[in-house]
Amino acid sequence: MLKAIPERLTYAQQRLVKLIEARELRKWCTNNGLTHSSIYRIALNEKIPTYKIICEMAHLIAPIEWLFYTDEKLPYKAQLVSAFDPKKSICKYIKEHRFDYKTIAEKYGLSNLSAYNLFVTYKARPTAAFIRQVCAEVNPIEFFTESIKEIPEQYIPERGDIISHNGELLFVLTTKEYTKKHTYVICCLISSDCMDGIALEKTHTKGTVNPYAIISFSFARPMPTLIETADKVSTKKIMKKATEFLVL
Structure with missing residues (x-):
């Protein structure tokens, strides 16, 4: 027995409901390597379509059709794309x-x-x-x-940035302008613990900035990766400690 059809459907759900009403959804799912029970529940609003599911079906149903209801006008053309695997690629x-x-x-x-x-x-x-x-x-x-x-080439470290470079976690001391002019970056090493170090605060990165472990490298490949940027108060505290014996 067919369950009640929701009064308001997205364009994608409407496509699935038509398959249900034609008793073709199971065959369609099997032919496309999809789980019938999961897709059936999504069609009837019993399950929320995740990003992973929308990606898996991007070659079958235009992703934008999951975002808008049939009583709304699509703001962009509905486009099918190759199935996208978020585990292997970043959009x-x-x-x-x-x-x-x-x-x-x-x-x-x-x-x-x-x-x-x-x-x-x-x-x-x-x-x-x-x-x-x-x-x-x-x-x-x-x-x-x-x-x-090539996104990494657009990034130039700024003072207060927490970066990853050659497997090390670093706190950037030099400004972006300094790096542009001299083409190298000066940083402090971030470790799990350090006597006389400064613990990171208000950051998702956990660790202690060692103001005595100074590392510099030429701003070239391999490019550093930005993790996040520390707040101004923490940056000022770290800079004060690091510049006690280092002139920047």
């Missing part, structure tokens, strides 16, 4: 906003921790609700395609 939007994730968090009402996990560590994935929010400015296809830009 264009996430990759290209790695270095301004705090700005994105403030704009769309995300916590800094949620944005950090989404854009920096990739421990979280975008929800359909978040992607719909971004639709006001960006075609959602950017969440389901890879970036063709």
Whole structure:
């Protein structure tokens, strides 16, 4: 017996419901390597479509059709793309906003921790609700395609940045202008513990900045990776300690 059809459906759900009514959903799922019970529940609003599921079906149902209801006009053309595996690839939007994730968090009402996990560590994935929010400015296809830009080359470390370079976690002391002029970066090593060190505060990165373990490297490949940026108070405290014997 067919369960009650929700009064309001997304364009994607409408496609699935038509398959249910034609008694073709199971065959369609089998032919496309999808789990029938899961897709059936999504069609009838019993399960929320995750980013992973939308990615898996991107070659069958245009991703934007999961974001808007049939009584709404699609703001962009519905496009099918190749099935996207978020475990193996980072989508264009996430990759290209790695270095301004705090700005994105403030704009769309995300916590800094949620944005950090989404854009920096990739421990979280975008929800359909978040992607719909971004639709006001960006075609959602950017969440389901890879970036063709070499993003690391756009990043120049700034004082207060916490970066990863050659397997080490570092706190940047030099300014972006200094790095542009002299083409190298001066940092303090961040360790799990350090006598006379300064513990990181208000950051997702845990550890102690060692103001006596100074590391410098030429700003060239391998490029450093931005982890996050410390707050101004912590940066000022670390700079004061580090510059007791180092002139920058």
